Each structure stands twice: as C-alpha cells, then as structure tokens.
Amino acid sequence: MHRAILHMDLDTFFVSVERLKNPQLVGKPVIVGGRERGVVAACSYEARKFGVHSAMASVKARKLCPQAIWLKGDGASYSYYSNKVTQIIADAVPVFEKASVDEFYIDLTGMDRFFDVYEYATKLRSKIINETGLPISMALSTSKTVSKIATDEAKPCGQLFIEEGKEKEFLAPLAINKLPMVGDNTYAFLVKRGIKTVGDLAAVPVEILENLLGKHGTSLWEKANGICNRQVESSYSRKSISQETTFFDDVSDKEHLLGVLSAMTEKLCYKIRSTNMVSSCVAIKFRYPDFTTHTQQLAIDPTNSDTIISEAVRKLFYLIHRNEKLRLIGVRLGNLSNEKSQLNLFGNAEKELQKLKAIDSIRNKYGWKSVVNASSATDFR
Secondary structure, X not given: OOOOEEEEEEOOHHHHHHHHHOHHHOOOOEEEEOOOOOEEEEEOHHHHOOOOOOOOEHHHHHHHOOOOEEEOOOHHHHHXXXXXXXXXXXXXXXXXXXXXXXXXXXXXXXXXXXXXXXXXXXXXXXXXXXXXXXOEEEEEEOOHHHHHHHHHHHOOOOEEEOOOOOHHHHHOOOEHHHXXXXXXXXXXXXXXXXXXXXXXXXXXXXXXXXXXXXXXXXXXXXXXXXXXXXXXXXXXXXXXXXXXXXXXXEEOOHHHHHHHHHHHHHHHHHHHHHOOOEEEEEEEEEEOOOOOEEXXXXXXXEEOOHHHHHHHHHHHHHHHOOOOOXXXXXXEEEOOEOOOOOOOOOOOHHHHHHHHHHHHHHHHHHOHHHOOOOOOXXXXX
C-alpha cells in the first residue's frame, strides 16, 4: 500500500487575514512587521516582486519597496483563522499534523479504498477557501518532503498531484535550494561544485555527499531522490464536535426542527461521554434558503448530560428562531475537556448518572438509535 501524504499551506497567511479585514489592501504591496525596526513577518506577492521576503530586516525591506503598506499585525485574528482552518481539517480527516500556524500535513494513506484521495483533497481545499475566504495551496504525494516542495511550486493558491514513482521526475529540474534545509551556505557550496539542480544532487553518489557534508549530505541525497519516511505526527486534541444536516426540502415546522436538534444533541452527548469528555460551550447553526448563516453559542458548566445540554440548545433555538424556513441546522459542543461533569444542578445527580450509563450501555450494544428521546427526530444524515 503506497502512502498518500497531503501538505496544505495557507498563502501569505498574515497578509491574507489582513485583506479579509480590509479588502482595500488586495493587489497592493503589504508587509506585516515592525516598520522602523525588526524583521518582516509576512509580505504579499506584490511586495515580493521587489525582493522582499519573510525574516528580512525591516530597514532593507523599506529600501526595496518604499511604497509598501506596513501593518503591525493582529495575533488574535491570525489565531482565530488558524483555529478555524484547523477545525475544518480536523472534522474531515483521520490523522493530521499542524506544523505551524498556517501549515498542515495530512495522512490519507489507505483512504483510496473508499474514494479518490486527490479528489477528496481538492474538495477539502475548496471547503477551506469557501468557508474562510483564505487562499491555500496544497500538494499530494507519497511523502512529506515531496508534498511540501510541490506545494511551494503550486503557489499561489494552486495544487499539484505527484503520482507514486514520479517523485524524482518532478524534483529533478528544480534548483537545489528548493530542498528543505538547503540554506545560502550549503547552496553556494554545492553550486561551486557544479551541483545546481535536484537532479544533479540525486546523481551524486551518497558516499561523496557524506564525505562533503557528513550526515547532512546523506539527508540531502535522500530528499533529492524522493526518499522520505517521516510520519505525520498528530498532536491535535479535538476541541469541539458537531453534527449538522441539510434538508431535502426547506423546513419551517418548529416542532420538527426541535426534534432534529434534540436527536443531534443526544448523539453528540453520547459521543463525548464515550471518550469521558465534557463540554462547556453549546452552539447551534441555522442556514436559510438564501444561504445566509446564523450561529449562536452559550457558555455552560462543563457537562455531558443530555438534559442540561438539550436545555441549552432549546434556549438558543428560541433566541434566534425567526419562524422562517431553514435549509440547514446544526449543533456544536465546544471547549471539550476531561473535567468532571457538572451534574450537581439536578436534585438526584447520582440517579441521572446511572441512567445515562445504562442508556449508553444499550446503545453500545444495539446502536445509537436503539434508545432515543420520544421528541427526537432521528431521520437526519
């Protein structure tokens, strides 16, 4: 079974977020960082045309691109959008690694038994762009190294698929400084010896590169030949869980909507109890026929109780319901943690806990729908 490693990288992330906040910045040279001193944190492609790049001293960037618009940066907004993208990915794939605030590796190995992996990756990229407004590039190959390099080649806002067995063919014509870990000194050292492309480097016997560069030489030779067995290392801890459904025909009946929300809530509570998690934030989502979307959330004491969370969902429903037809509804349980569930709101907390355990035991054996609240509508996808 060949590996399928997807790499995704948000294009000029800080600049792209700033442009979402202020569309007038689109098409203009923008630099995020300290204008008077410090370094360039990020810059737009318009600024890069003048030679500006990340980590460049601000004084040099000002000389290269005096017309650039400088922004100090907005850490809170960058964190918000990074988390938003992370959640979209977490909801869509089994294993992923968040390499940085704007970069992700996703392991889709074995998924080709169920669907076309590249097509799935393409849909995921489109979903991120549509739901966040941020440009993102991606590449799919058999390794982290090749996918990362291919993503850089796909920028801005593009995508590539390097098929198994064609890694060396893809890498060969690229300049050697396209390889990770080839800095200015290593680049100059190799070019001086006539090694200018990745193909040139791949053709050099590994023993010679070991003599020239030590262990670094071996690592570069492996990269040049498309050899990379590094695993996608997932350290992500899920912070929320959600369920939503799109109706075949738009629905306005209040009782039916509440029934669907009730069933979704029961199912989500069952899921978080199975992993000993609790939620301290409940949210519902409405989408209208014109695709206008409205979400509302409510903070609660940490719990995984159907009763408490269902009550919060009903409160939110009556808070935002406008007696209009809905195209989609959803429920999200957020701020998941391993805290102790707050059942002390009930007169008989122990009895409530035992009831939930008994119900979950039946569901574990016969399926979730084997025990549901009478008011719940389970006919959602």
